[in-house]
Amino acid sequence: MIRARVLSFLDWTNDADKALAKRRAFLVMAVGIAALLSFWQINVTGPCVDFPSCQKFLINHDNLCVSEAECNKWAVKQLMLDGCDLAGLCSLPQYLILAKILLVDILDAAQGKSSLKEILPVTISWWSRRALIANQSILAERSPSLCTSLMALKPEGFGLSWGTDLNAELVQIIEGALQLEYGFIEYAFGHVDQANFRFNAAREVCGLEISLTGMLGFRTAHQIDPKAQMVLIARTSSDANELLEKDIEKSSTVSMSKDGKLDADTEEDILMLPRLVSAEDRKPKMTGNQLNSFQQAVVLAQCLHVKKSNPDDEMRGWQMAPFIEAVDSQESSHFLIKRCSQLLRIRWECTRSRTKQRALLMLDKLVEDIRGTAVYGVQERMCFAFCLQFPPLSSLRKELAEMMVSCGLVGEALQTFEELELWNSLIDCYCLLGKKAVVLDLIKERLKEQPDDPRLWCAMGDVTFNEDCYEKAWEVSKHRFGRAQRSLGRSAYNKAEYSKSMQHWQAALTLNPLHSDGWFALGSAALKARDLDKAVDAFTRAVQLDPENGEAWNNIAAIHMTRKKSKEAFVAFKEALKFKRTSWQMWENYAQVSLDVHNIAQAIEAVNMVLDLSQGKRIMVDTLDKLMDEVEALNKANSNEQSINPSVRLENGSTDLEKGAMVNESSNQPSLPTTKDAATIVNQATENEWLLARVGKLLSRVVQISPTSAAWGLLARWHKVKGDSMMRGEALLKQVRSLQGSDWQHNKEHFKELSQVALQLSDVYMETSSKTGYKKDLYSVQMLLRNLIKQGEQFSDEEYHAAVVKCLSDVEQTIRYLK
Known part of the structure; x- marks a missing residue:
């Protein structure tokens, strides 16, 4: 092997001439660089010219005759690390193999041999990284072994002195x-x-x-x-x-x-x-x-x-x-x-x-x-x-062919996919043309020439939907072709054999743990099998490898939401929505967990997004009800803080509630509050006012889209928090009118709901009339209560019916008092 010959060439332990050994090491590195740049030229930068074969450097025996095609086939197998497939057929892979031997392998050998490390040029680690990244660039997946090797090669040169021969x-x-x-x-x-x-x-x-x-x-x-x-x-x-x-x-x-x-x-x-x-x-x-x-x-x-x-x-x-x-x-x-x-x-x-x-x-x-x-x-x-x-050029040609297909030029793309041996894309094109039998015959012909090519066996399985082909691919690859196990995993998942699918995906991920789609598929199978712990672990690995995988983030959040882990679900949903902002279902779940963690601002944004994306068809009444509970609790807490610290006063004139501006200054004179700093209380109260204004805009939008009784009731609650009795009365009156359209005369629950709203409306009218002396509203609510009592006689034994009777008496007493 060339590796042993090169190491023997660089062995200077029995030779005192260290300078000669360094020149030899530089020569080896130069040949490795030449091989790497030749591979890079023919596959990446161009121009694409003819290069002589370097198979004489790579064969095991001097007298063994190996064709260039067989040498390239061997080299391709060496470059398909960790069961990774090629992104497309590359040219002269033997040159990259030679470069890796002369650069990467020699550098690895020097780690355990100090005499060799002394004579190697410092920049060989730089060129070794380039050789490894060249190998990664021609693969369709991330290789964990290449990742480990590249991360182990620390960047040399950040602190080196470059001498006087190079200008600044x-x-x-x-x-x-x-x-x-x-x-x-x-x-x-x-x-x-x-x-x-x-x-x-x-x-x-x-x-x-x-x-x-x-x-x-x-x-x-x-x-x-x-x-x-x-x-x-x-x-x-x-x-x-x-x-x-x-x-x-x-x-x-x-x-x-x-x-x-x-x-x-x-x-x-x-x-x-x-x-x-x-x-x-x-x-x-x-x-x-x-x-x-x-x-x-x-x-x-x-x-x-x-x-x-x-x-x-x-x-x-x-x-x-x-x-x-x-x-x-x-x-x-x-x-x-x-x-x-x-x-x-x-x-x-x-x-x-x-x-x-x-x-x-x-x-x-x-x-x-x-x-x-x-x-x-x-x-x-x-x-x-x-x-x-x-x-690489192969990836560019694949991208060009895929763009042709998207533009309807399927026939033009066929030749490119066949030249690059991209069998999956070729199968898709022939299926679009309705010529599935043609691609089947083509694969069979190739299998006669290359019966041990696992990619062809997987392509055969994709055409015939025969799992035996995937098993054959796994066998001929000597259990090293991960794509075969991934195909078996997908097939088992489609048959609802989720436990079996998990086993296949785990086998594939053992070969290549950097395959993010594989971790997502494993998580999906585990989720179907109700193995939530395994599912969370798999989806977590998927987002670690691909942070843009919004579906994986969503699944993590959904699992946490099922387990009542609202904080974890909130974080996961927030990440998911960075990459999938058009899913109203995801925004709906995000609104719920936002309220669970008491983040009102995010909940408001989420509900607005649901209304936008669903075009007003999704009215989240339960979520809005919970939102108002949070607002009422905040308002109560803010009132308590101000009652404890009477020296704190809000200057509403300096606050822009519509734009959400925050006030960061307290009153002019310093005070000594008993619990919190005055400025903190002012800021909290101002933020609460800003949130209250946003909730009001949201509820106003809801009643415009869907003026239901529930929506008017939520708006009435908001006006109550604001302290606006007149607007609250209008909202309650519209809620009453909405409820009057139901069969409340014969439905116990509807009668109870209407009675409760009528009682609230009566309280509001009695309060405002006692201040203004205006009796018209009292007469209207008096008629409403009488109508409720008369038509709800069948519910006279219920507690809320008695409450309506008592309220009517209070209203009439208020009318007499005002007279």
Whole structure:
């Protein structure tokens, strides 16, 4: 094996010439770097040219004849770590195997051999990380073994002295590139906060300050009036500006013109870049400074963080747009930086119906640019190759084919899926065309050539719905292909065999515990099997790996809600709603747990969202009733505090209840309250007033949407808390009229409800009449009570009937008194 030969080549224990050993170690690293860059060129940066095979370095025996196809097949199996499938068929995988042997394996061997560690270049750990992340980039799933290896390789170079041969500008770029690369490693495994820390460190190194602001501008060619546009403002240091001039000379990629048009003509009237205007004179306006190439890479990294830290909705694309447009507006950009910015734009525009066709054309041109051999050389393409989150060519072609399918070009996508050996996508396309038998024949032909390929056996199972095919895939992979167990788990779940499904998912997750969808599926099976502890653990692992999984957060919250753990449910629902804001069911549950933890503000927001999303069809009467209970309790507690501290007075004139403004000052003269600080009491009381105003708006909205008796009763309670007897009386009167439409004469519960409201209305009218002397309302409630007594004679034995009789006597006495 080449690994043993290289270690023998580097063994200098019997040789006193350490300098020669160091030169040998540098030579080994250089060959490893060459192999890695060759693989990266043919699969990521382009141009795609013919490379000689390196199978002679990898075969076990010198006299063994192995074809290049067999060598590639062997190399692919070596790269499919932890049962992970490939994202698409890659080219020359043997080069990556050679790079990993010469870089990663040699570095691992040096950990237990001090003599070897002494002669290895310091930067071999940097190139080893690049080789490992290259391996991860071609996999469809996160590999736990690669994650462990990458996290074990601490970032070298943050505190190193780079000598005198490198100038300060180049050292700055190297240190910033190191931060970016390590940030993308964290990003690849879902460590969003750690990645953002590295991205910010890179931004500080290059002297870049960025901020978002709003400016007037035009988005379409035929737009008449300018609208507010979100724009990124970038400010750079003087040193960075000096580096920019040199960078422009080296870069040969020209950006879009400043009027926002593409290099290639398109028919869309939507501008690529917003045409900004000055707010004063409505003239074109430039934003920010020109950036050097490394600063542009930092801006794109910040754009990815915006994508990862926001929910997947329509707004996320617009939040990313200023970063993309900031790079597109540059006078010059390196090849891969420009292509990375274009890819982010394509993924954004393909979600909008008006720009979807343009996105398809741009992606097709992008793939051709990467594969093409003209215009851009290898050296320029390789600049910043590891400082950007740019996918391999196979992933780009897969994305192009999927976009073709979404545009109805299914036939065009078939050839690409077949070339990349993406059998699942190929099956879906043939099913859309109604040609399921064609893909079945194709898979059978491939199985004759490759009978030990587990991916083909799983594809056969997907077509025939035969579990034996998945078992065969598990067998030929020697129990290393996790996708086979995942397919068995899905099949068992669909048959309602939840315990069996859990077993298959656990087997798959044993191979690859970083598969977030697998943990979610395990949690779903456990939930169906009523194993709530297992379900919570599985869903928790899912959100740890993928914090954007709103469904997993929702399931965690639902389980806690079932177990009456309101605090835990509140936190989980809050996370879930960051990513699934259009589910009224989720908002409804969130309103309930918000009240359980006495968070009135969140409950109000949740109820409003339910009304919005259900278009007023979901009126949460029970939740609103509980909300009023909380408001009444708060009001009572606030009254008690003020009675205990008579020196505290609220200045309502300085409080903006409608906008929710908070008052942070107490009265002018200091006091010595017996329980709490006066300012604290004032702030609490003001917050309660603000909440009360919001509840009033909510209840007013409810009675407009659904003027039921329950809604009017809730509004009456709110007016009672506010101390507005007149408005409370109006609400109670409308509640009475609503209840009079029911069969209260024959229904005991309805008669009781109407009687209770009538009693409240009588109390309000007697109170206001005694103050104003106005008797008309008393006459109307007198007639109401008499009618209740007369038509409710069958309920004369009930306690509330007697209460109505007594109330009528009180009303009549009040009328006589006023006369």
